[in-house]
Amino acid sequence: MSGRSRRPYSPRGRRCALIALALLGSAGLAGVQASPYAPSSDSVVLAELPAGTRYSDLAARRLARERLDVAVPLAQFYIQQSRVSGDLRYLGYADAVLAPWLNQRPAAPEALVLHATVQQSRHEFTDALATLDRALAARPDDAQALLTRATVLRVLGRYPEASSACLQFAPRVDPQIAQLCIQSLRGLNGQLESAYAALRQVSPQGWLNAEKSWLYSELGEMALRLGLETDAQRWFLQDLKLAPTDLYVRAAYADLLLRQGRAEDTLAVLNGYESFEPLLLRIAIAQRQLRDPRLAPSSARLRAAFSAEAQRGEAVHRREQARFLLEVEQQPQRALQVALENWTLQREPDDALLLLAAAQAAGHPAAAAPVLEFMRSTGLRDARANLAYSAAVAAR
Amino acid sequence: MSIRRHLGLPALWALLMLLGAVPAAEAHIASNGFLSLAVDRAAVAGALELAIRDGELAVGLDRDRDGKVSWGELRASQAALQDYVRGHLKLYGSQGECPLSFGPVQVNARVDGNYLWLPLTAECGGALKRLSIDYRVLNEEDPSHRGLLTLRAYGEVQTAVLDAASGKRPFELDHPSPWSAFIEYLHAGIWHIWSGIDHLLFLLSLLLPAVLVRRNDRWEAVPMAAPAFRNIVKVVTAFTLAHSMTLSLAAFEIIRLPARLTESVIAASIIVAALNNIFPRVTEGRWRIAFAFGLLHGFGFASVLSDMGLPQGARLVSLVAFNLGVEVGQLAVVLAVMPIAYLLRATALYRRALMPWGSSAIAALALVWLVQRASA
Numbered sequence: 001m002s003g004r005s006r007r008p009y010s011p012r013g014r015r016c017a018l019i020a021l022a023l024l025g026s027a028g029l030a031g032v033q034a035s036p037y038a039p040s041s042d043s044v045v046l047a048e049l050p051a052g053t054r055y056s057d058l059a060a061r062r063l064a065r066e067r068l069d070v071a072v073p074l075a076q077f078y079i080q081q082s083r084v085s086g087d088l089r090y091l092g093y094a095d096a097v098l099a100p101w102l103n104q105r106p107a108a109p110e111a112l113v114l115h116a117t118v119q120q121s122r123h124e125f126t127d128a129l130a131t132l133d134r135a136l137a138a139r140p141d142d143a144q145a146l147l148t149r150a151t152v153l154r155v156l157g158r159y160p161e162a163s164s165a166c167l168q169f170a171p172r173v174d175p176q177i178a179q180l181c182i183q184s185l186r187g188l189n190g191q192l193e194s195a196y197a198a199l200r201q202v203s204p205q206g207w208l209n210a211e212k213s214w215l216y217s218e219l220g221e222m223a224l225r226l227g228l229e230t231d232a233q234r235w236f237l238q239d240l241k242l243a244p245t246d247l248y249v250r251a252a253y254a255d256l257l258l259r260q261g262r263a264e265d266t267l268a269v270l271n272g273y274e275s276f277e278p279l280l281l282r283i284a285i286a287q288r289q290l291r292d293p294r295l296a297p298s299s300a301r302l303r304a305a306f307s308a309e310a311q312r313g314e315a316v317h318r319r320e321q322a323r324f325l326l327e328v329e330q331q332p333q334r335a336l337q338v339a340l341e342n343w344t345l346q347r348e349p350d351d352a353l354l355l356l357a358a359a360q361a362a363g364h365p366a367a368a369a370p371v372l373e374f375m376r377s378t379g380l381r382d383a384r385a386n387l388a389y390s391a392a393v394a395a396r
Numbered sequence: 397m398s399i400r401r402h403l404g405l406p407a408l409w410a411l412l413m414l415l416g417a418v419p420a421a422e423a424h425i426a427s428n429g430f431l432s433l434a435v436d437r438a439a440v441a442g443a444l445e446l447a448i449r450d451g452e453l454a455v456g457l458d459r460d461r462d463g464k465v466s467w468g469e470l471r472a473s474q475a476a477l478q479d480y481v482r483g484h485l486k487l488y489g490s491q492g493e494c495p496l497s498f499g500p501v502q503v504n505a506r507v508d509g510n511y512l513w514l515p516l517t518a519e520c521g522g523a524l525k526r527l528s529i530d531y532r533v534l535n536e537e538d539p540s541h542r543g544l545l546t547l548r549a550y551g552e553v554q555t556a557v558l559d560a561a562s563g564k565r566p567f568e569l570d571h572p573s574p575w576s577a578f579i580e581y582l583h584a585g586i587w588h589i590w591s592g593i594d595h596l597l598f599l600l601s602l603l604l605p606a607v608l609v610r611r612n613d614r615w616e617a618v619p620m621a622a623p624a625f626r627n628i629v630k631v632v633t634a635f636t637l638a639h640s641m642t643l644s645l646a647a648f649e650i651i652r653l654p655a656r657l658t659e660s661v662i663a664a665s666i667i668v669a670a671l672n673n674i675f676p677r678v679t680e681g682r683w684r685i686a687f688a689f690g691l692l693h694g695f696g697f698a699s700v701l702s703d704m705g706l707p708q709g710a711r712l713v714s715l716v717a718f719n720l721g722v723e724v725g726q727l728a729v730v731l732a733v734m735p736i737a738y739l740l741r742a743t744a745l746y747r748r749a750l751m752p753w754g755s756s757a758i759a760a761l762a763l764v765w766l767v768q769r770a771s772a
Contacts, residue, residue: 035504036443036502036503037502037503037504038500038502038503041467042466042467042468042471043466043467044467045464045465045466046465046466046467046503046510046512047447047448047449047452047464047509047510048463048464048465049449049465050449053449053452053453054456054461054463055452055453055455055457055458056456056461058453058537088426088427089426089427089449089538091426092426092538092540092541093537093538095538095539095540096536096538096539099539300507301507301508304506304507304508305425305507305508308428309425309426311555311557312426312428312544312557314426316426
């Protein structure tokens, strides 16, 4: 057989070529780029390690296995890191820290609440509710568990249940904070004007920054739904001054700028935030409006993120994916499909707007019927929905 | 969307936040490892790719603890990485665990940052019908880590998402569909004729004079297309018939010849065909040379097939596909070359330069092959 090795053809080589082809073929799926290489110098830096991701941090994690008073703050740290950086890996590190405390019988209630927060951050809302029920069974008065429950129910569009979680939680916190929880739900539940007026009366003196930030972003979103864009802009800017690392407020503010056709301002506000997919999406939308050549790399990164997520069977960024298909890729049919799927997972005002817009763009305004039904039964109002809303109503 | 951010922050949590809230430059998809494997009978070859950050968590790549991982540090950590992967990724064939060995680590740039790329091979003892994979990479450090598997075997590609929770995952490999086998072997046939330059040189040596006719010891252009066309068809058909016959006989292991003999005779056949253009002995009926040596070229093709193996349940389909691929590749070359030869046939370039000197060059090249193959 040795004669063959000298032939210009090698079956093994062909096999490698085929594998390479197969890998290239799946490149779109997995986001494979280029091919492996050996850097030219030992000093080439391959990666910088973000906070809490070093091998030496594992000592703290080992300690967290033995001591709940180490595990709880460490898990909180990772969850907070994931919020300020948008980095989903931190949620996995939180899982690792919490695992031993969830596996013991009975599970530690503190660990259950944090676990529910992780599940909520991954948009596993139904699982989060089940975990919270376990935590509340052990500690029916746990304020953190009740607040998280209110949040999850609200994201699911289950406003009456969310309101009663707020009422349960009210006696255990500052009455003004309780008001914030209750009024923000009234604002979704058909009493938008009076809720907005009530929240404007709240004076956040002596509040923690995080609490003030919550107030301003609620006010900003209510103003948007009322069609008061100037007010909304003021609230969002106030909020951003207070919490510049809050990625969700930044996203809301960027959306307002995009609505006003201020694509260049959008890019300025989001400069340096490309690592967070929801913000990268807004960047891509602005780049598309400006015909910016940097749109191609932004889109490639978003596509890779969505397809990796799909491959894992997760749905953290369904909303962003639908919006990407609608506003960047301009594929309204596929956008509608994903927006419908997203509507089964979460029902915030943004999800309703998205489905209305996708249905209209796809030429199937009737596909938005679930949103109309939702708005009718909850009393949700949104000035931004008008055009697509009337089209959907007309299509019934 | 706002209350979800709100948690009454205990003092310690706020303190820890100060440790590092710097927005990083890379995208933040969840942690994925990419495991690509290709099965070739008992052997598995492929690579595991892990984000540099994940490699750090697994074995501690940042040796000087400056918060950065350099290429030098990655290279210095190879042994630790290999040990880690041996302990966290296990492949099983029908005869139990397949021992892993590793190649030198490299770097792959993906959209979400640099990944370390660790080539690996596994020997599974017997031909694989089922491969079981136990993937526990990073499970203790990040339970949300997943291994995205691309498994290629016998022309089929399977993908799967692996994690520690699902334990040992079996993948069935022995059911290639006849259609996928057909496509794979068709490709292999075409590839083989294009990259196996010796078969083409033999055929071309026989076809160069097809647009000429021998008169008074001189090459003259054929007056019309028809005789040239007849010459080409006869040579190509004879070659095809001959090598198809022996390829089938060898593929079903009815006749077996030592590779060294067939390879050497193939080289010799090129010399004969090329010399016949310079010192013509056979001028009419070159198809006989094509047929006679075509029999041996068929054994040459068969050695490629025996290397690939014919898939169970699709043996005949694969053989026909491979043969068809060879014909397609061969016809493509004939169709590309012969019209040009026909157009140039009356020129001095063709008859006085290309015929003698081109044929000499081919003969010289084939002579080198003959010496190499016969002495191997």
